[in-house]
Amino acid sequence: MDQWLGKASRNKRWSQAIDWVALLFFALFVVGPLFFIFTKLGRLEFSAGMQDAMLTSFSIAILVTAVDLLFGIPLAWLLARKKFPLKGLIDVLIDLPLVVPTSALGLSIALFWGSMGVGLIQPGFWLIVMLHIAFTFSYVVRTTQAAIMEIDGDKARAASTLGASPFLAFRTIWLPLVRAGAISGALLAFTRSLGETGATTLVAGMAKTVPILTVYYKNAVPPNLDSAISLSAVFIAASAILFMLVRSQLGVRQIRLSQVNVSLERRLSRFGRIADWLSVAFLFLLVLLPSFYFFKFTDFNFLSTSTLDAIGVSFALAGVATLLSLLFGLPLALYIAARKRGSETIKLLNDMSMIMPTVTIGLSLSLFWAGKAPEAVVLVLAHTAMIFPYFVGAVSEVLGEMDESLTQVARSLGASPFHAFRTVVLPLIQPTIIAGLVVAFMRSVSETGGTLAVSTTIQTIPLLIVNLSKAGQNAQAASAAVLLVAISILLILALKWSQKKK
Amino acid sequence: MPAIQIRNASKYYGSVKALHNVDLDINDGEYVVLLGPSGCGKTTLLKIIAGIVEPSSGTVSLAGTDITGLAPEDRGIGFVFQNYALFTHMSALENAAYGRLARGETREKALRIGREMLQMVHLGERAEALPKELSGGMQQRLAIARALATGSKLVLLDEPMNALDAHIRVELRDELRRMAKQLGLTVIHVTHDQEEAMALADKIVIMRKGKILQVGPPKEVYDRPSGPFVASFLGEANFMRVTFDEGKTTLLGHAMKTNLKGPYIACIRPEYLRLDNKGAKVRITGERAYGPFFKYEVDFNGIPLNVRATHDKIDATHLDFDPDQVIFFSEPEEGLEKALAAN
Numbered sequence: 001m002d003q004w005l006g007k008a009s010r011n012k013r014w015s016q017a018i019d020w021v022a023l024l025f026f027a028l029f030v031v032g033p034l035f036f037i038f039t040k041l042g043r044l045e046f047s048a049g050m051q052d053a054m055l056t057s058f059s060i061a062i063l064v065t066a067v068d069l070l071f072g073i074p075l076a077w078l079l080a081r082k083k084f085p086l087k088g089l090i091d092v093l094i095d096l097p098l099v100v101p102t103s104a105l106g107l108s109i110a111l112f113w114g115s116m117g118v119g120l121i122q123p124g125f126w127l128i129v130m131l132h133i134a135f136t137f138s139y140v141v142r143t144t145q146a147a148i149m150e151i152d153g154d155k156a157r158a159a160s161t162l163g164a165s166p167f168l169a170f171r172t173i174w175l176p177l178v179r180a181g182a183i184s185g186a187l188l189a190f191t192r193s194l195g196e197t198g199a200t201t202l203v204a205g206m207a208k209t210v211p212i213l214t215v216y217y218k219n220a221v222p223p224n225l226d227s228a229i230s231l232s233a234v235f236i237a238a239s240a241i242l243f244m245l246v247r248s249q250l251g252v253r254q255i256r257l258s259q260v261n262v263s264l265e266r267r268l269s270r271f272g273r274i275a276d277w278l279s280v281a282f283l284f285l286l287v288l289l290p291s292f293y294f295f296k297f298t299d300f301n302f303l304s305t306s307t308l309d310a311i312g313v314s315f316a317l318a319g320v321a322t323l324l325s326l327l328f329g330l331p332l333a334l335y336i337a338a339r340k341r342g343s344e345t346i347k348l349l350n351d352m353s354m355i356m357p358t359v360t361i362g363l364s365l366s367l368f369w370a371g372k373a374p375e376a377v378v379l380v381l382a383h384t385a386m387i388f389p390y391f392v393g394a395v396s397e398v399l400g401e402m403d404e405s406l407t408q409v410a411r412s413l414g415a416s417p418f419h420a421f422r423t424v425v426l427p428l429i430q431p432t433i434i435a436g437l438v439v440a441f442m443r444s445v446s447e448t449g450g451t452l453a454v455s456t457t458i459q460t461i462p463l464l465i466v467n468l469s470k471a472g473q474n475a476q477a478a479s480a481a482v483l484l485v486a487i488s489i490l491l492i493l494a495l496k497w498s499q500k501k502k
Numbered sequence: 503m504p505a506i507q508i509r510n511a512s513k514y515y516g517s518v519k520a521l522h523n524v525d526l527d528i529n530d531g532e533y534v535v536l537l538g539p540s541g542c543g544k545t546t547l548l549k550i551i552a553g554i555v556e557p558s559s560g561t562v563s564l565a566g567t568d569i570t571g572l573a574p575e576d577r578g579i580g581f582v583f584q585n586y587a588l589f590t591h592m593s594a595l596e597n598a599a600y601g602r603l604a605r606g607e608t609r610e611k612a613l614r615i616g617r618e619m620l621q622m623v624h625l626g627e628r629a630e631a632l633p634k635e636l637s638g639g640m641q642q643r644l645a646i647a648r649a650l651a652t653g654s655k656l657v658l659l660d661e662p663m664n665a666l667d668a669h670i671r672v673e674l675r676d677e678l679r680r681m682a683k684q685l686g687l688t689v690i691h692v693t694h695d696q697e698e699a700m701a702l703a704d705k706i707v708i709m710r711k712g713k714i715l716q717v718g719p720p721k722e723v724y725d726r727p728s729g730p731f732v733a734s735f736l737g738e739a740n741f742m743r744v745t746f747d748e749g750k751t752t753l754l755g756h757a758m759k760t761n762l763k764g765p766y767i768a769c770i771r772p773e774y775l776r777l778d779n780k781g782a783k784v785r786i787t788g789e790r791a792y793g794p795f796f797k798y799e800v801d802f803n804g805i806p807l808n809v810r811a812t813h814d815k816i817d818a819t820h821l822d823f824d825p826d827q828v829i830f831f832s833e834p835e836e837g838l839e840k841a842l843a844a845n
Contacts, residue, residue, distance in 0.1 A: 152585070154585060155589060157574070158583055158588075158589075161575070161581035161649075162652055163605045164575055164600075165575055165604075172600075176591045254632070257603045258603075258609055259603065259607070259608050262605065
């Protein structure tokens with residue numbers, strides 16, 4: 001008994017030590033650097049130019065989110081509930097735009113809608129909207145789809161036996177119940193749109209979003225850091241308030257029904273079927289096709305030194321950053337999922353980190369680490385700080401919703417040996433961890449804006465694409481993008497294959 | 503004109519045959535119970551009648567009209583799901599009113615009828631409660647009220663008592679039958695609980711492996727089962743093999759005379775066996791108390807038999823029985839053991 005107690009208390013001390021290390025890492029290497037920039041805030045200014053940029057950014061985000069919901073919900077419903085030919089294919093295709101680094105997406109979208117493609121939209125406000133739709137659509141579809149799949153189908157069947165037409169069942173049963181899922185997907189899309197920097201610079205033309213304006217201030221000669229910091233502060237405050245407001249609306253609400261116009265609902269039910277296919281058409285024509293248009297331009301010169309160097313840099317960077325995220329992020333994710341002391345605050349800080357526009361993150365990080373370490377190290381720490389919240393967020397979200405017994409096991413890890421963790425908990429959460437690592441890795445590989453702010457000499461693939469594109473060398477930029485996408489797809493397929501084997 | 507007529511209904515799930523050319527008539531005002539082990543097809547049949555599942559072949563007719571192709575919302579048949587499928591985002595009253603509202607009724611009238619139904623199931627006080635705030639028994643009653651509020655005269659129940667405690671089950675099923683008769687409803691009720699079936703049914707339908715084995719009033723199916731499976735599923739049964747030689751054989755010491763020839767299976771229910779001082783010599787191997795009765799296990803020349811008695815601590819050495827209560831079955835095609843298995 002004594003032996004066991006001794007071992008138990010030693011294990012408890014170990015587990016507490018790990019928690020502390022993770023928390024420390026989070027504080028010193030993620031939260032600290034990310035929010036450092038606000039300690040440099042001098043006089044808060046909010047010029048007309050800044051106001052315009054705020055308006056532009058938020059209008060774009062709202063528009064993008066609205067369109068995502070309009071076409072995303074029917075598509076999510078289709079994927080969740082219906083069987084149809086090509087369903088498997090569409091299921092895979094939806095996630096693809098996320099695999100493409102945003103800078104490549106920017107390039108592709110600009111080429112597709114511009115004079116080299118359909119010639120309908122030139123760089124500017126609307127092109128930004130098209131770009132943002134492309135890389136946020138999947139978030140809305142996936143989270144809504146997951147929410148739909150969680151609902152007991154019997155509820156809709158019950159509505160049917162009670163006389164409800166398909167459309168009535170959809171709007172009175174499905175919609176209210178997937179509200180939370182759709183809203184969290186919309187929120188993710190909204191914040192991604194707000195914070196996107198790198199690709200947006202490629203398609204913005206004369207339009208100025210907040211991130212673009214921030215880059216402008218940073219690149220001014222001499223750099224106008226005061227304005228950049230001011231703008232970032234206001235922007236993050238506004239985003240955070242909006243974010244928390246919407247978050248508070250997430251609970252499922254009670255609904256009251258009014259008298260139903262039966263014939264109208266029936267007509268809408270018939271239309272509903274067409275709406276499903278409209279959303280599939282939307283997916284192909286307005287999301288997938290523009291996203292992969294760059295394949296048309298590649299000169300297939302994959303072996304240029306600059307391309308290969310950049311790929312090497314990108315993957316090495318992503319690899320190290322992902323490893324660090326796993327090492328320190330996993331204990332933190334478990335900590336949050338187990339709802340230990342202070343986890344609400346930690347979760348909030350983590351979410352805030354994801355809202356920050358990457359250019360602000362880059363600025364903050366470069367200021368924080370300025371002169372303290374060589375550029376390569378700073379870049380690694382910067383990427384870690386940027387992807388760490390995504391890993392922790394993804395893993396803790398899923399773990400938090402898992403069976404209560406799992407969180408109890410996580411809690412009891414203080415008393416039980418790591419053997420139990422390794423043999424019981426780990427296999428169960430392994431798919432989630434791997435998914436989280438993939439998200440983190442892809443975020444790093446794809447990362448443009450923050451890297452632009454931090455790096456001076458080192459070139460990652462996204463940076464290469466931006467530079468080549470700006471120099472008008474579309475063919476080479478396209479090749480670099482193709483290579484990156486090909487490798488990413490191979491990685492993801494390898495991942496899916498290895499998970500299937502289990 | 504039967505209220506529901508099912509002709510030649512089959513359902514395949516891939517290569518699995520869930521229903522096998524099933525015919526069934528259900529009359530107006532009848533309380534019909536579909537009884538059988540898990541996987542026998544009773545729920546599939548119920549869902550086909552509701553329109554929730556499409557049959558692979560066959561027809562369903564309602565009051566003479568073929569409704570096989572009709573969507574559930576157009577059939578006007580009430581359905582109570584096994585897990586109730588209550589609308590968790592609506593109050594009890596809204597749940598009850600949903601059916602009327604879905605059919606275009608004014609909110610005022612829908613709520614009024616909803617309230618009436620809640621009163622009838624004794625949930626009048628909880629009209630504003632959300633389903634999660636109600637107990638299991640209350641949720642069940644709400645599910646029933648919701649189905650009845652639509653005014654449907656035909657109600658289908660899919661194992662409605664499964665999730666409830668034993669005591670509540672007994673209470674609720676009495677209420678259920680009373681309500682059905684009071685409102686003049688035709689009910690089709692699916693269960694695997696034979697006691698529930700006996701208590702509720704005007705007509706029992708015994709199913710196994712996608713087929714209907716026997717249809718009839720409870721007493722008839724109990725006293726005159728059509729085969730060994732029915733005999734053992736509804737009530738309990740002891741089986742012994744006998745061979746008739748010119749219509750004569752010996753069973754547990756009794757001489758039996760029939761006009762049968764060859765090998766048969768004799769079936770006697772435990773309550774018709776009697777531990778006594780005359781009859782066949784047996785050895786008592788076990789005794790258990792069940793409250794209102796006692797079960798004895800006896801060994802008759804290596805054959806285990808179950809006996810029901812009203813007393814405990816019986817010190818008998820012989821087993822007697824009433825020869826009129828023996829049923830003879832011919833050997834089933836697949837053999838007795840397989841014929842008795844649920845699947």
